[in-house]
Amino acid sequence: MEFGYWLPVFGGWLRNVPDEGMDTSWNYIKKLAQKSEDWGYSLSLIAELYLNDIKGQEAPALDAWSTAAALAAVTEQLEIMVAVRPTFHNPALLAKQAANIDLISNGRLSLNVVSSWWRDEATKYGIQFEQHDDRYARTSEWLDIVTSVWERDHVTYNGKYYKVEDNVLQPKPARKPFIYAGGESEAAKTMISTQCDGYVMHGDTPEKIGERIADMRRRREALGLPPMKFGVAAYSIVRDSEAEVKAELDRITNVQASAAGYDNYQQWLAGTQLEQQVSLQDYSVSNRGLRTGLAGTPAQIQDRIAAFEAVGVDFFLLQCSPQLEEMERFSDSVIKAFSAEKQQTA
Structure with a gap:
């Protein structure tokens, strides 16, 4: 099992907490990325949005691609998974840009392809x-x-959409970047199963995630294509007691429809095709992260991770707040213990 995280390019993940103590700055994310390598995290997802989906349209948001290039130069092991939306990028030009970043990182770049949903943006x-x-x-x-x-x-x-004539792209990337994508509509799953290497999913229970993985595996096998990697979004809360977990959940889920990003959320619902209804509590943190259930004591979370691993999950993409402190806590309480247990049983 690998542990990744969302880079906080929006200054946090909570809809109801204006200041999460996470600067929307290069200095903060550089420090976070470098420390995360020591803490046992293997990849970081950089979301691509030109407006702030979490804190409201007028709040600051960092650019994904210039951030990725900078991180490639100041990290050594971290897989840099950059979200990219085709409607915002000419494919041949983006391929050139991505190849250069991959070379800077010595082959650590991957793409998370996202079909745009936000009309206002x-x-x-x-x-x-x-x-x-x-x-x-x-x-x-x-x-x-x-x-x-x-x-x-x-x-x-x-x-129909693009034309390229006698293109020569040099230098090539150090290795062909791995391509991830997510989506629950039939159009999304058809595209992902035929053209991508990995499937990333919004948070949900092990049972629901297992069903999606089984479906995608059937599609790949029918096409004669190699197995995919599977990742799940999750919001993590690690505490020593269930009472402390409940108190933190109460703190982060009292979001109201007046929150700055609520209108963005409504546009997202209108622009996507989801398998299940989304509650206001789901909206409190992004990507349905609470549904994954990585909120509990260290032992409870380790059991939950094992349940996801049993249905085929390869990695998590975590969110937490404030991120530096909570990522270190998760590393000390879960990642290190999980890794030690795996080594003992290997």
Whole structure:
């Protein structure tokens, strides 16, 4: 099992706490990323949004791609998973940019491909906003071009959305970046099973996650493609007693519809196709992280992780607040103990 985390490019993850003690700054995320390597975390996901989805549209948000390039130069082991939205990037140009960052990092770059959902953001930045299935059709072409120019030269492509003529991309990446994506609609799952290497999922129970993994495995096997990696989003709360866990849950889930990011949340619901309804409590933290259930004592969380591992989960993408303090606590209480137990049984 690997443990990753979301880089706090929005200054936090809680909808109802204006100041989480996490600066929206390069200095904070540089310190966090460098310490995370010592704490046993193996990857960091950098979300790509030009407006702040958590704290409100006028709050600061760091750019994903310049941040990724900077982190590539100041870390040594961390997989740098950068979210990318095809509607915001020409595929051949992004492939060039990504290849360079991969070389800076010595082969540690990966992509998390996201089909855009936020109409207001697209409008404010002059980007065309497309309907759900059209976005996935565009993404499929986009991925064809990106992977082709990474693998060979003199690429020509004529599609509905993109055209490339005799493209030569040099230097190539140190290795072909791993491609992740997430989504619960049929359009998303079809694209992911045919064109991606990993499937990342919103938080949910081991049973629900196991069903999604089994479905994706069936799709891959039917296509004769190699196995995928599977990751799950989670919000972590580690405390010594259940009473302390409950107190923290009460603190972070009293969000109201007046919160600064609530309108963004409504647009997200309108622009996605989900398998289950989302509650206001789910909205309190992003990506349905509380549903995963990594809130408890160290022993309870270790048991929960084992349940996810049993259904095929390979890694978690954690959120917590305040992040430096809580990531160190999770490392000391869970990651180190989990790793020691695995070594003893190996």
